[in-house]
Amino acid sequence: MDLGITDRVAIVTAASRGIGFAIARELAREGARVFICSRSAENIIEAAYRIRAEVGVEVTGIRANVTSEQEIERFVAEVLNQAGRVDICVTNAGGPPASTFDEADLEMYRRAFELNTLSAIRLARLVIPEMRRNRWGRIINITSVSAKQPIEGLILSNTTRAALTGWAKTLSAEVAADGITVNNIAPGYTLTERQTELAEARAQKLGKTKEEILAQWAEQTPMKRMGQPEEIAAAAVFLASERASYITGVTLQVDGGYVRGIF
Ligand SMILES: NC(=O)c1ccc[n+]([C@@H]2O[C@H](COP(=O)([O-])OP(=O)(O)OC[C@H]3O[C@@H](n4cnc5c(N)ncnc54)[C@H](OP(=O)(O)O)[C@@H]3O)[C@@H](O)[C@H]2O)c1
Secondary structure (H helix, E strand, C coil), X not given: CCCXXXXXXXXXXXXXXXXXXXXXXXXXXXXXXXXXXXXXXXHHHHHHHHHHHHHXXXXXXXXXXXXXHHHHHHHHHHHHHHHCCCCEEEECCCCCCXXXXXXXXXXXXXXXXXXXXHHHHHHHXXXXXXXXXXXXXEEEEECCHHHCCCCCCEHHHHHXXXXXXXXXXXXXXXXXXXXXXXXXXXXXXXXXXXXXXXXXXXXXXXXXXXXXXXXXXXXXXXXXXXXXXXXXXXXHHHHCCHHHCCCCCCEEEECCCCCCCCC
């Protein structure tokens, strides 16, 4: 199937590693002109270089923190300056810290809302006018299975992802007639650098090995394995494609069957 996104201009935030990086690389493989950002200039330039070396196309890495209004405005302005348009916008960020109701103070909720909800809303406000002008656009928010099935001990993720999902569904209806689709991808346990680091930290705390912790996570999934970032990327690139033109307002789980609900 030809995904029909050759020469489309794509933004992927928080893409120096993990899921964001895998999505950026897959979009580049499909012929999109890709711009990526993260908080560290060194990391993001290195990531852009790695994709260029592997795929053989131009990818631009720019330092921008998704929680900073000025930095994200500058990032989008630079994309428009270099490419003249934005067609695809993948909103990704780091994850909020694990915590329970008793552990989380209001400041932690504010920070998590900034990182995982407002960051996507801010980007959409910048790119949707461009997409409207071109009567074509794709917004893909990377959320989490926690938006569908709250995860114990992750009250910040459970709260902010659900908020973003409600916002995205509302937005999808408001921009549908302009040729813009808005969808979410909800990853389950995915073997990224972050998950490996979390497993290491948890293993030390519990006196177990990293492998034992990773095996426990895999065991919670009907497929009995963790996902690969490339498996999330494949779904994201499909939703970003011409072929996904009649899909909007959905949350697609890419989770090996982790979410047990029917819808
Ligand atoms: N992996 C999973 O199992 C899983 C499951 C469900 C949901 N998710 C969610 O999916 C997202 C990506 O997860 P991941 O596992 O790929 O994480 P990861 O391996 O930790 O990668 C996070 C990326 O985000 C960048 N980043 C972090 N904070 C940023 C900020 N404020 N502004 C700009 N860039 C920022 C990091 O780069 P720099 O350090 O260079 O800034 C890095 O490139 C997270 O929101 C996570 O909670 C992950």
